[in-house]
Amino acid sequence: MPAGTEIERKFLVAAMPDLAAARATPIRQGYVTRPEDSIEVRLRQKGEAYLVTIKSGEGMVRGEHETAIPRAAFDALWPAVSGTITKTRWTGQLPDGHVYEIDIFDAPHAPLVVVEVEFPSEAAAHAFVPPDWFGREVSGEKAYSNKVLAFGG
Amino acid sequence: MPAGTEIERKFLVAAMPDLAAARATPIRQGYVTRPEDSIEVRLRQKGEAYLVTIKSGEGMVRGEHETAIPRAAFDALWPAVSGTITKTRWTGQLPDGHVYEIDIFDAPHAPLVVVEVEFPSEAAAHAFVPPDWFGREVSGEKAYSNKVLAFGG
Numbered sequence: 001m002p003a004g005t006e007i008e009r010k011f012l013v014a015a016m017p018d019l020a021a022a023r024a025t026p027i028r029q030g031y032v033t034r035p036e037d038s039i040e041v042r043l044r045q046k047g048e049a050y051l052v053t054i055k056s057g058e059g060m061v062r063g064e065h066e067t068a069i070p071r072a073a074f075d076a077l078w079p080a081v082s083g084t085i086t087k088t089r090w091t092g093q094l095p096d097g098h099v100y101e102i103d104i105f106d107a108p109h110a111p112l113v114v115v116e117v118e119f120p121s122e123a124a125a126h127a128f129v130p131p132d133w134f135g136r137e138v139s140g141e142k143a144y145s146n147k148v149l150a151f152g153g
Numbered sequence: 154m155p156a157g158t159e160i161e162r163k164f165l166v167a168a169m170p171d172l173a174a175a176r177a178t179p180i181r182q183g184y185v186t187r188p189e190d191s192i193e194v195r196l197r198q199k200g201e202a203y204l205v206t207i208k209s210g211e212g213m214v215r216g217e218h219e220t221a222i223p224r225a226a227f228d229a230l231w232p233a234v235s236g237t238i239t240k241t242r243w244t245g246q247l248p249d250g251h252v253y254e255i256d257i258f259d260a261p262h263a264p265l266v267v268v269e270v271e272f273p274s275e276a277a278a279h280a281f282v283p284p285d286w287f288g289r290e291v292s293g294e295k296a297y298s299n300k301v302l303a304f305g306g
Contacts (some may be wrong), residue, residue: 032207037190039233041207052205052226054185054194054233067229069222073205076220080192080207 006118007125010144012135013102013113022092022102030081031150040147043074043081046089050074083150085109094131109149114138159271160278163297165288166255166266175245175255183234184303193300196227196234199242203227236303238262247284262302267291 029044040055050073053066087109090102098117105112115134119125130137138144182197193208203226206219240262243255251270258265268287272278283290291297 032192032194033186034191037192038187039185039190039194041185041192041194052230054230056233063233065230065233067222067226069220069226073220073222073226077205077207077218080209080216080218 007120007122008116008118009125009128009137009139010114010116010141011130011137011139013115013133014135015133016102016113017092017131017133019090019092019102022090025089025091026086027089027103028084028086029146029150030078030084031147032077032080032082034082035147035151043077045074052077083147083152085146085150096129098128105149108152112149114144160273160275161269161271162278162281162290162292163267163269163294164283164290164292166268166286167288168286169255169266170245170284170286172243172245172255175243178242178244179239180242180256181237181239182299182303183231183237184300185230185233185235187235188300188304196230198227205230236300236305238299238303249282251281258302261305265302267297 025047027044027046029042032041032043033039038056040053042053042055044051044053050069050071051066052069053064056063086106087103088106090104091099092102093099094117098119100115100117102113102115104110117128119128142148178200180197180199182195185194185196186192191209193206195206195208197204197206203222203224204219205222206217209216239259240256241259243257244252245255246252247270251272253268253270255266255268257263270281272281295301
């Protein structure tokens, strides 16, 4: 599988689980490029980490380059973003061992809450049995992509 | 005049001047975005400085955001560029006090050499008398824009 490929399933959240053992990370991300541009340049603050991510190409020739930058550099570039998202990510573990990430979106996307689980293989993704608190699966639905949400789509 | 606006005139170089008192800076720059994208994201190494520049919009609402980033971050993002330029910039002063920048382009743009002079006002730009070693003026000619050159235009 190409570098950077992730096998994930994404669901709505039917009921919030007990987050006592989970870890919260505030995230804000913004897109420097527009959805119609050929390249995606994203800025993301994840806790105390400041990241630039560049995604290019489609299909077999997708490239992804990501790096951390100092906070001052992030602050200088942040005014250049158009679409933005802020959310709190709760990371925890399911009884079957899988790691989940619950994203609780701030306004204007609240009360949207989604949960993602990443898998080491497609077989593992297919075999996954969602817990009761998972809601409808929205994997691959454009309306739930962060970029679409950021631009108010 | 809007922030980030520069008043410059650009010329070909008819004959190289004496560079004994000038200062050389190696420059390489590459564009993350494509010319047809709505945003321009440029990486530039200028001597030991590593810069990210984002230019957006057109006409009256142009924005420009630039920041220095660590070399390691620059190196991580550089593979994402498509069009590139490398050149050596010689910075010196004309007898009338104006600062000139001679850009000597490396392959594949060699033997292109241009010189630029920046002015504090349009009046100063109009009043400027080019020295004998300046060649034809190419201010505003797209063919001599760095972005066009970078993409082989």
